[in-house]
Amino acid sequence: MIFFDKVSKTYFDGQAPAVFDITLGVEPGEFVSIVGHSGAGKTTLLKMLFAEVIPSEGAVFFGSREVGKLSNNELLKLRRNIGTIFQDYRLLSTKNVYENIAFALEVAGRSDEDIAGDVPHVLDLVGLSDKIWSFPHELSGGEQQRVAIARAIVNQPDVLIADEPTGNLDPINTHDIVGILKKINDLGTTILLTTHNKSVVDSIGRRVVTMDQGRIVRDDKDGKYSL
Amino acid sequence: MPLWTTIKRIARYGFVGFVRNGFVSLSAILMMTIMSFMLVNIMISNAAMTSTLQDLTNKVDVTVYFQTNASQEHIEQIQKSLQALPEVASIAYVSREQALADFRERHQNDQLTIQALDELGSNPLGASLEVRAKQTSQYESIAKYLQAQQDSQEGAGASIDKVNFYQNKTAIDRLTKIIDTSEKNGIAKTVFLAFCALLIVLNTIRLAIYTARDEIGVMNLVGAGRWYVRGPFMVAGVLYGLVSSVLVLILLYPILLYRPVLIGLDPTTELLFGSFNSYAYYTGHFLLFFFVLTGTGIALGALSSYLAVRRYLNS
Numbered sequence: 001m002i003f004f005d006k007v008s009k010t011y012f013d014g015q016a017p018a019v020f021d022i023t024l025g026v027e028p029g030e031f032v033s034i035v036g037h038s039g040a041g042k043t044t045l046l047k048m049l050f051a052e053v054i055p056s057e058g059a060v061f062f063g064s065r066e067v068g069k070l071s072n073n074e075l076l077k078l079r080r081n082i083g084t085i086f087q088d089y090r091l092l093s094t095k096n097v098y099e100n101i102a103f104a105l106e107v108a109g110r111s112d113e114d115i116a117g118d119v120p121h122v123l124d125l126v127g128l129s130d131k132i133w134s135f136p137h138e139l140s141g142g143e144q145q146r147v148a149i150a151r152a153i154v155n156q157p158d159v160l161i162a163d164e165p166t167g168n169l170d171p172i173n174t175h176d177i178v179g180i181l182k183k184i185n186d187l188g189t190t191i192l193l194t195t196h197n198k199s200v201v202d203s204i205g206r207r208v209v210t211m212d213q214g215r216i217v218r219d220d221k222d223g224k225y226s227l
Numbered sequence: 228m229p230l231w232t233t234i235k236r237i238a239r240y241g242f243v244g245f246v247r248n249g250f251v252s253l254s255a256i257l258m259m260t261i262m263s264f265m266l267v268n269i270m271i272s273n274a275a276m277t278s279t280l281q282d283l284t285n286k287v288d289v290t291v292y293f294q295t296n297a298s299q300e301h302i303e304q305i306q307k308s309l310q311a312l313p314e315v316a317s318i319a320y321v322s323r324e325q326a327l328a329d330f331r332e333r334h335q336n337d338q339l340t341i342q343a344l345d346e347l348g349s350n351p352l353g354a355s356l357e358v359r360a361k362q363t364s365q366y367e368s369i370a371k372y373l374q375a376q377q378d379s380q381e382g383a384g385a386s387i388d389k390v391n392f393y394q395n396k397t398a399i400d401r402l403t404k405i406i407d408t409s410e411k412n413g414i415a416k417t418v419f420l421a422f423c424a425l426l427i428v429l430n431t432i433r434l435a436i437y438t439a440r441d442e443i444g445v446m447n448l449v450g451a452g453r454w455y456v457r458g459p460f461m462v463a464g465v466l467y468g469l470v471s472s473v474l475v476l477i478l479l480y481p482i483l484l485y486r487p488v489l490i491g492l493d494p495t496t497e498l499l500f501g502s503f504n505s506y507a508y509y510t511g512h513f514l515l516f517f518f519v520l521t522g523t524g525i526a527l528g529a530l531s532s533y534l535a536v537r538r539y540l541n542s
Binding site: 052073077078079084091093094104107112 | 439450
């Protein structure tokens with residue numbers, strides 16, 4: 001479903017590549033944890049999937065289509081089909097929880113009636129029904145990340161990319177977020193997760209890809225965290 | 228998604244963003260208000276200048292005095308030939324009798340002159356034609372034409388006694404220069420100030436949107452199209468322009484009535500401009516001000532937002 005075909009990325013001429021000659025395939029429904037030190041190239045690899053970073057060499061395929069060759073409109077459609085969550089949550093600060101989630105549905109062209117039905121449902125899934133009219137600055141870090149997850153999954157994407165989603169959270173919130181991600185994966189969504197957190201990777205107990213200096217150094221089907 | 232739904236959502240987010248970013252909106256509105264006052268200053272100053280110059284221009288003419296024995300036929304001949312000139316706007320005929328009556332009226336308190344006139348027994352004044360040109364710069368050519376007629380001493384030209392343009396030449400030349408310079412200066416000032424205003428407003432709105440640059444990135448990331456991202460910012464820009472222009476239109480009433488100096492219109496200038504009254508001009512041309520101010524405000528707000536968002540959409 002997702003295939004990185006010999007991709008490399010060099011940001012500045014003369015510098016070492018952030019990602020070098022990576023070939024990696026991900027099947028539908030998989031939960032893949034990508035681990036490695038800071039600067040190992042994890043985030044660069046993920047960003048290539050939704051064309052926020054363009055590879056210097058090689059190609060990225062989503063299904064049968066090459067991401068780098070998509071038109072502007074096709075790219076927008078692709079992004080609506082990939083949910084993304086980040087360490088810094090990236091919520092729209094002037095919009096409340098309802099509007100943040102509704103925004104993702106609106107850009108996908110959903111009707112107001114659908115939106116009014118789907119937003120409370122997805123908030124219920126992440127356990128935030130009572131915060132529907134709160135603004136991001138009124139929420140804790142864990143709550144903000146749950147809103148980000150709700151926004152990422154509300155369009156029922158095929159793939160969810162989680163880039164260090166627990167990096168700013170305490171152990172209890174981390175545990176909750178991992179639980180939600182597992183639940184989403186059980187419902188059939190492919191998940192690509194990057195993390196530094198050993199206990200997170202070990203508790204998931206699924207495929208682990210280890211990166212070092214822009215290369216893949218291990219790829220274990222039922223892996224544990226090891227650097 | 229139906230276009231109407233998209234427009235409705237963009238408008239709603241634009242309005243909500245305008246209200247929720249209260250301080251940012253306020254600073255943008257204040258900047259645009261200052262710009263609008265600058266625009267009003269230019270409009271009123273130009274109108275005052277034009278009105279004054281029009282008054283002065285109306286007081287200038289070329290007068291052809293005829294000999295006392297000039298025949299009516301010759302006078303009409305000159306009048307007809309003048310009417311054929313494209314530069315001539317109007318011609319007023321003053322008969323000998325009218326000239327005498329005017330003279331008596333002008334000197335009614337000067338007994339000595341009136342007495343001297345009575346002693347002459349006959350009317351010493353000739354008929355005259357007061358000629359107005361379409362533009363002040365054209366008086367010279369009209370005067371030259373009349374001078375040539377007089378110099379030829381043939382036919383009707385022989386009846387011309389005097390062309391008075393050359394006595395007024397210095398004044399007319401100076402006035403022509405003032406009109407030319409003030410028109411050129413007016414255009415230069417308008418262009419320069421409009422450019423400054425555009426830069427100020429653009430930067431204020433850019434600053435406002437700079438605070439939202441991360442959000443623009445997030446919108447791109449969730450797959451929002453370019454117009455869906457930039458639309459609400461443009462709606463907010465239009466609202467900045469609309470609110471500031473309405474504010475200015477309201478504030479202009481008390482300001483022009485009591486303290487025109489507040490927007491840089493010096494009361495002494497108003498005295499210099501004589502009959503021109505900025506308050507009367509404003510109320511008399513309210514629709515012009517309304518369309519210019521709201522039009523400029525809306526266009527500037529939308530354009531500035533468009534340009535500012537483009538920067539972050541491209542990055």
